[in-house]
Amino acid sequence: MPRHALLFLILLPVLAAAAQAQPPVLESPLRCVNGQDCFIQNYVDHDPGPGVRDYACGPLGYDGHTGTDIRVLDPTALRAGVEVRAAAPGVVRAVRDGEDDARPGHSPDVTGREAGNSVALAHGDGWETQYSHLRKGSVRVAPGQAVAAGQVLGLVGMSGRTQFPHVELAVRKDGQPVDPFRGLSGGPDCGPGRSPLWSPAALAALAYAPSALAGAGFTAQPPDQAALAAGQVGEDRLSVLAPAVIFWVQALGVRAGDVLSLRLTGPDGTVLAEHAAPLDRDQAQRLVYIGKRRRVAPWPAGAYAGTFSMARTAPSGERTTVLDTTRFLEIR
Secondary structure, three states: OOHHHHHHHHHHHHHHHHHHOOOOOEOOOOOOOEOOOEEEEEOOOOOOOOOOOOOOOOOOOOOOOOOEEEEEOOHHHHHHOOEEEOOOOEEEEEEEOOOOEOEOOEOOOOOOOOOOEEEEEEEEOOEEEEEEEEOOOOOOOOOOOEEOOOOEEEEEEOEOOOOOOEEEEEEEEOOEEOOOOOOOOOOOOOOOOOOOOEOHHHHHHOOOOOOEEEEEEEEOOOOOHHHHHOOOOOEOEEOOOOOEEEEEEEEEEEOOOOEEEEEEEOOOOOEEEEEEEEOOOOEEEEEEEEEEEOOOOOOOOEEEEEEEEEEEEOOOOOEEEEEEEEEEEEEO
16 A cells, blocks of 8 residues: 555544534524623623633623523513524433423422523534523423524523523533633633634624613503513503503613613603612612602603613723613503
8 A cells, every 4th residue: 555545544533533623613592682682691700719700801690600691682572482593513412391480479499400491412522502591391302303503492481590581501511611702722811712612693793792771661660670580561651540650771781880870751841750870889680760659640641751871981981871771651
């Protein structure tokens, strides 16, 4: 056998092993844009101590978190069903379904089942992705089934240990967590790694957003956090006999020093309530609201307006508005 032919045969398994060792290229499990119709509320924690540091050196996450939590912001879309898709081709290793979704006034015991309804995919060479907190009864795949990238696995839900509707994507190599924004090759201290696992399109859609609005609206009584998470709060009309008019806002990714300002005005422009105050600590989510109770007379009919803004001071000292919205309420 010619020497070059022998060398070619020796190289074949080496090249095959090298090709197999390439990590999977991941697409987003949700078709959304971060900061608009979805929000990455928790990233992989890179702080080795008790603190929290996401890949962009921000505070989005909690101590020891090993996944990427992508939250759905549109309650109407959530009720209709938001599809969770395979981030890469693979084989279903395991599934769980049948766990209840959290709802107001109901906190099921999830000990040992904190991930809730979930799907785990094997991608070869020790790579695995897991999709957790899916809606009860929505899982569409079975163990041993081969799936393509983008194939629907289930729907976003609130099963397991969670306080908001999202899918948690966990990426593992040989059982160890990997941040898909960093990959295995390292990189700058703050920002994506040299070889992130996301495809260019996914990396663009999921570009870092430090804050977002989870919702805003009006109610006739103080809003409940659990009801908000389930998308069960918010009205665009109230009766002239409503006991109160309350304007509420839920902001995500708020930071110490942020100034949250709210104002509620009546049909003639009269200011019914307003409030502005700086925050004393970072928070994953913050519910704020203002309002006014009705005394005796009915509310004047017409359009009421609620305005909200969140201002942040940069390290340079410049103060900018990072979130703002105006909502309207019809009282008849």
